[in-house]
Amino acid sequence: MKWGVLFLPVALAMAMSGCANVSEINESLPTMSVISGKKPHEYAQCLVEQLAESRGALQVESHKDGMRVIVPAKFSSAPAAVFDIEDRSTGSSIKLHERMSNVPVRPKDVQKAANTCISG
Known part of the structure; x- marks a missing residue:
């Protein structure tokens, strides 16, 4: 019964x-x-x-x-996140949109990669 109570909110969030x-x-x-000092193709390669x-x-x-980089979900090929990387004279501007952006327990690997690639 305890597992059902813990699993239900997560399953409901995923289903919704x-x-x-x-x-x-x-x-x-x-x-x-x-904004990053990297050009769009450099930032996209870093994400890959x-x-x-x-x-x-x-x-x-x-x-x-x-460039646009589409990140698949961990366990399916459905898109989970989209990076729109636009060229600027001194690098690029980056916008990240995530499918489950309002779910606090979502995987953080995409955010970590996004931050690592800004200057790294």
């Missing part, structure tokens, strides 16, 4: 979040909005390297004046 597509994720408020073990293959594509 459902599967989202890239445009739905981008409609949410960004969980991070920063940082998330290779925990997330597998990321989808990297040209987008507007920069």
Whole structure:
């Protein structure tokens, strides 16, 4: 019975979040909005390297004046996060949108990679 009480809120949060597509994720408020001295392709490459073990293959594509990186969920190929990286004269501006941005127990590997790649 104790496990059911602990599992129910987590299962309910996951069921309510459902599967989202890239445009739905981008409609949410960004969980991070920063500027980096790295160019968009450099920042995207850093994300690919940082998330290779925990997330597998990321989808990297040209987008507007920069790059878009789509991060898959840990246990499915559905998108879990979207990085929009736009070119600036001195580097890039980065916005991160996450599917479960309002769930406090979500995996933190994406946020950690995002912060590591800003200047690292």
